[in-house]
Amino acid sequence: MSLTRRNFLKTSAGAAALGAIGLPAFAQSDTFIVNMFGGRWENDWRQYVMPKFAEQIGKDFDLDIGLGMAWISNFRAAGPENPPFPAVMLNEKYTAMIRNDDYFEELTPELVPNMANVIDPAVLKGNTAVTGMLAPLVLAYRTDMISEPPKGWADLWDERFRGLLGLYKITNSAATMMALWAGEHFGSGRDDIETAVAKFKELGPFPQIGYSAQLTPLLTQGQIAVAPIDLGEIKAMQEQGVPIDYVVPEEGMMVFDHSFSVFKNSPDKQLGLDYVNFVLSPEIQLWMAENWLIAPTNKTVELPEELQKWPLQPEVVSQAIRFDWDETLSIMPALNDLWERTI
């Protein structure tokens, strides 16, 4: 068939009609939907984890892929009475943004039986959320470029690492945590943002990266030799043959808390509670440890021998440096502004 203007118009009109007819097909009210990060997180969750839960509840499932701020914008637009899905996974930074706005059910072991077995720090403020994915943040270094590895966070200021560091952008909660730690360590307290920012300025210039996976190429290519990064990235680099190792900082490691909450006004609230319970189950917690190097928050998980070398044990992650994100959120605007203007 030759491509003529008439054919083009006919085809276009047909496509529009088909599209319009197809729209209602996207509505999936009978589908259990929860959120997840994209990339390999989505693929693994979709392929290995959710099918088990779907089978348990006898419903199809789908994932809402995205990032914290977009989810929060949607929850705020929808309001607490009309949540888009029953349960949500968020970085604790984002959970704190709506924690006090009457969105979340108070989680208890009666509602979520596996909560009875989680480590204490995993139960977050007001029982509004429970950490189901805990990603340790440690210090990675290139073994071929660093003769004397760092011992802790404070070593980042050692002259021997000058020009070899890679750090996170202040929009990443890792940079926020490090800035608060620096304020406390070098200054008068966690809210001493002037001291914190001044100390990080001393480290410059250094590449500032939005997400852990973007630090990985810099470490792999040797553009940087030392960086705070989560364990999963270190394992992936080691498996690719990159000469890299890590230390658990002597001051304590930090953690990314990916916490799970249930919307109290969701019509599927019970499914949301069941889902959180499922995520906290020993089976799923172990699966995440084995595949993502996520530290189990369920104390009953027995880590296999090959994982013992990683700092994933409940007693280790319980010692991590923790931050009150309600307080941190009140500091963040000024911190981010000062950081952006200074560094």
Place this chain on the structure above:
Amino acid sequence: MSMAAKTFGGQRHVNLGFAVLIIALYVFLLVPVVTIVGASLTNGLMIEFPPQGLSLRWYQEFFARQDLVDGLLMSLRIGAITAVVTSAIAMMAALAGQALSGKLSGVFQLGMTLPLLVPELLTAVGLLFFLYKIELGKTVAGLQFGHILMSFPYAYVSISAALRQVPSSLEEASASLGATGWQTFRLVILPLVMPGLAMGAIFAFINSFDLYTISLLLKPLGGNTLPLALFDFLTYEFKPTAAAAATISIILSIAGVGLVQKLVGLQRAF
């Protein structure tokens, strides 16, 4: 040296400088494209240019990734509907705009291009709250609505520019020969504005295909557009698969321009 020779020499320098400027401009525009296409063909594990060896492995990986392919399909579907619907609405708006005169015409033109003037993020946030109010939050229809809104000005500007080139005497002649308004539109005006209409549709499609911010906030439950899927991918896996996806987008854009050339000719479209 005579004045004429000096002038001729000066003109040569100007021409040379202009040529260098044009070449520099082309290099500036094309280097990112060449880099990303080159990086997509690497056999290595990193996004890098020049590529380490040549391979199509990252294209294979792209098509093996359900999340990216689903994103591509959703972007194509949303883009196609956006192109068709936006062109139709923009055609009607352009006809309405032409019928107006004086200050009202200026206000109308400004109104039609407002989505370009308001920051996309603000439009997205406003639309997000509106869509939840009408129970279209997190639906494909809501996302489609946002894409049509954001792409409309491109189609409108293209179509109204084409419409201005149509002499009003043709309409009058058509009417005087007994044609109805619809017949005049279908048989006289539409063929003449077709290049602008096709170009507007292509602009709308390409704009829709690239939209990020509005898609981030309005995307449906369980769905992702390609830019969003790519950003998620780059956030958690910094691999050349993203370069392969970007190259596929570039090929689609070139195909769009090729379609315009085939249908109406690029010279007539501008």
